[in-house]
């Protein structure tokens with residue numbers, strides 16, 4: 001492999017998880033022509049169509065379906081759902097060395113702990129995603145920016161390198177010295193909207209019911225207390241601010257947990273509600289409302305996982 005310092009070096013990037021998020025990132029990176037982009041997938045493809053705000057484009061994309069066939073790369077973008085990280089481990093073990101950087105475009109707060117066992121000492125860069133991505137077909141994705149910065153990461157060497165990598169694409173990266181606060185804010189949004197929509201099988205309109213709204217405030221008050229103990233600079237009125245922000249979303253929107261439940265798939269329980277309850281235990285902070293939600297969500301998600309096997 002050519003060394004990254006070489007002026008002729010063309011960085012290699014493997015995308016693991018070519019869904020809504022990974023597909024958009026793969027297509028936009030490949031379109032720059034600057035990188036050697038490959039997709040690690042379960043069904044092969046050789047071209048990817050991307051629908052975005054500026055229309056549709058398509059790019060050739062090399063894909064692999066067998067982890068044994070891949071070699072170490074400079075960059076991995078891990079874009080599976082959080083509960084699919086273990087199954088992506090076979091790819092990560094083959095793609096990563098200590099010189100690789102793995103950008104984890106996944107929800108949750110525990111990117112480092114979740115991914116470290118699989119990456120042979122590679123650098124891990126946690127990334128929060130702020131664009132909507134949807135896989136429309138095996139070879140087609142649609143993405144929609146919903147915020148000034150589509151990706152948010154840490155303001156260290158890894159985070160800055162990731163921002164440089166994405167710079168030629170339309171996906172803007174914000175690097176933040178207070179990533180811990182931003183990741184908890186994102187967790188709070190998800191921890192209110194996802195369980196309520198998945199458990200009631202109703203879209204975000206359900207959050208406008210006074211009883212569900214009040215329940216969300218309880219969920220968020222517990223979560224914010226835990227987040228503060230973890231070092232997040234969350235304000236006293238954070239729950240109200242999160243709910244105000246959720247009220248600006250269209251009531252017709254679903255959530256990923258809602259869509260996964262509709263599809264009979266397992267969903268990101270442990271990375272969202274589970275992470276709040278686990279962090280609460282670490283700090284001796286009671287989270288009874290989140291614990292009830294966690295029990296109910298696990299019962300559904302784990303049953304879906306058994307049926308899907």
Ligand SMILES: NC(=O)c1ccc[n+]([C@@H]2O[C@H](COP(=O)([O-])OP(=O)(O)OC[C@H]3O[C@@H](n4cnc5c(N)ncnc54)[C@H](OP(=O)(O)O)[C@@H]3O)[C@@H](O)[C@H]2O)c1
Pocket residue numbers: 016017018019020021022040041042043079080081082084087088089091105106107129130131132133134135256268
């Ligand atoms: N979508 C959004 O708008 C959005 C927004 C913010 C944050 N996020 C977060 O971003 C992350 C990715 O979400 P997503 O919506 O892109 O998920 P997704 O559409 O479900 O895509 C995940 C992809 O990973 C693939 N995959 C799973 N295990 C694999 C394995 N072992 N080997 C190869 N491929 C594997 C799946 O392949 P198959 O197709 O073969 O199942 C699927 O295409 C999640 O943490 C999510 O919460 C998503």
